[in-house]
Amino acid sequence: MHHLDIAGLEARYGDHTVLSGIDMTVGRADVIGLIGPSGSGKSTILRVLTGLLPPVAGTVKLDGEPVNYADAAQVRRLRDRIAIVFQQYNLFQNMSVLENVCVAPVKIKKRPRKEVEEEARLLLEKVGLGDKLKRYPDELSGGQQQRVAIVRALALRPEILLLDEVTAALDPELVSEVLDTVRLLAQEGMTMLIVSHEMAFIREVASRVVFMAGGRVVEAGAPAQIFDAPAEARTRDFVSKILRH
Amino acid sequence: MLDQIIHEWPRFATWYNFIFIAKAAGMTLLLSALGCTLGTGIGLLLAVTRVTKARWLKPLRLLAFVFTEIFRRVPFLVTLMLCFFAFQATGYDVPLFVVAAVSVTVIAGAYLAEIIRGGFKSVHRNQWEAAATMNFSLIDTIRLVVLPQAWRIVLPPAFGYFVMFIKDTALASQIGVIELTYVGKVLNNKGFSAALSFGVILIVYFIISYPLSRLGAYLEARLASSRHRRA
Numbered sequence: 001m002h003h004l005d006i007a008g009l010e011a012r013y014g015d016h017t018v019l020s021g022i023d024m025t026v027g028r029a030d031v032i033g034l035i036g037p038s039g040s041g042k043s044t045i046l047r048v049l050t051g052l053l054p055p056v057a058g059t060v061k062l063d064g065e066p067v068n069y070a071d072a073a074q075v076r077r078l079r080d081r082i083a084i085v086f087q088q089y090n091l092f093q094n095m096s097v098l099e100n101v102c103v104a105p106v107k108i109k110k111r112p113r114k115e116v117e118e119e120a121r122l123l124l125e126k127v128g129l130g131d132k133l134k135r136y137p138d139e140l141s142g143g144q145q146q147r148v149a150i151v152r153a154l155a156l157r158p159e160i161l162l163l164d165e166v167t168a169a170l171d172p173e174l175v176s177e178v179l180d181t182v183r184l185l186a187q188e189g190m191t192m193l194i195v196s197h198e199m200a201f202i203r204e205v206a207s208r209v210v211f212m213a214g215g216r217v218v219e220a221g222a223p224a225q226i227f228d229a230p231a232e233a234r235t236r237d238f239v240s241k242i243l244r245h
Numbered sequence: 246m247l248d249q250i251i252h253e254w255p256r257f258a259t260w261y262n263f264i265f266i267a268k269a270a271g272m273t274l275l276l277s278a279l280g281c282t283l284g285t286g287i288g289l290l291l292a293v294t295r296v297t298k299a300r301w302l303k304p305l306r307l308l309a310f311v312f313t314e315i316f317r318r319v320p321f322l323v324t325l326m327l328c329f330f331a332f333q334a335t336g337y338d339v340p341l342f343v344v345a346a347v348s349v350t351v352i353a354g355a356y357l358a359e360i361i362r363g364g365f366k367s368v369h370r371n372q373w374e375a376a377a378t379m380n381f382s383l384i385d386t387i388r389l390v391v392l393p394q395a396w397r398i399v400l401p402p403a404f405g406y407f408v409m410f411i412k413d414t415a416l417a418s419q420i421g422v423i424e425l426t427y428v429g430k431v432l433n434n435k436g437f438s439a440a441l442s443f444g445v446i447l448i449v450y451f452i453i454s455y456p457l458s459r460l461g462a463y464l465e466a467r468l469a470s471s472r473h474r475r476a
Contacts, residue, residue: 050378072299079380090375094393103389104379156379 284353
């Protein structure tokens, strides 16, 4: 059984169709790299999966169980299992690093604070932020904030992690520290969907690459296939432009 | 004018007048305090109602919208009269104080609802979204994420409104509530000069409202720095 099974998924922003029939399967511990030009719908898939944008058609199955996005209780259960990290980090500005990581497990999932804090400390140390626990988001660099955001998502103990262009807002020298963190997660067997423009990184870390354009999946396959021997002309075009650049 | 006030003073400065003014000041203070506290509570409730999304809450959202829009637009005096006659129509002998208290609460609630809603809107959408994806309920989102960030935006206009509001309670004198302005008029009618009667009232208003402004300034300063408080 697939971990995540997406079929015929459609989504709109108002009258504007952003996803027109997405089919995709994600196995356990798969790392899916979603690539494609701006406006192709990559990020929208992640928004739909977490229930931020309700789909207008299609099905999403989690471990074979279809998810009804119109049912708030089902969306809540889904969000217990899928976590998302945003391009703009979206850290809570009124909370310290530690509080950002602990607030949901403690206040929402009602786990004991002591245990959660212990775990948060370990995770933050692992991504090199052990000395920033009491800092506030606006006191950190973009790369540091993004790592906090990843740790915050991990503290929810998700089965699937969605990463939405997590390096897009970062200065080039900060990109590697975030990618190192993601690489670590991939090695640990976390199921991930990664939207990124870091082609070299996607090639290295992804088990499968999905190329999207105009709200559709154009081509999907192993990284070597997509990057070196794309079957579709649009993929070839995109990849050659990106790699030349 | 000063001569006249000095001349009047011994006759004015009686224990009776002092108690009269003190009681009136108490009434003004009470009406203001009720308006500010209950008004904030109601305003918060209205603001929260208006940011809900659930379809079944739509009638409630509409109600909150109509309530705020009406009472923000109707002059205070008209609301007061409306309440006065509405209570009269029930046939019960409702104390004037209750009529005034209900009016000030309704009006303050409507105004503060918009100030608080503005504060909610000032918090970036990505904060709401992050909270939603982490399964925060609306109440948790507001309590833990939005309000702590909105206070800084809400406080200055809210305290500005409180100060204005203290003055507006003067209108309760129109339905016969014995508050400061009413007492000013009574003293004036008793033959004391307007300068003395209303001068004293003016000072009392100032004494009530100035500390409130200071409190507002204090809270603003405290909240502005709290984000960078290092433990």
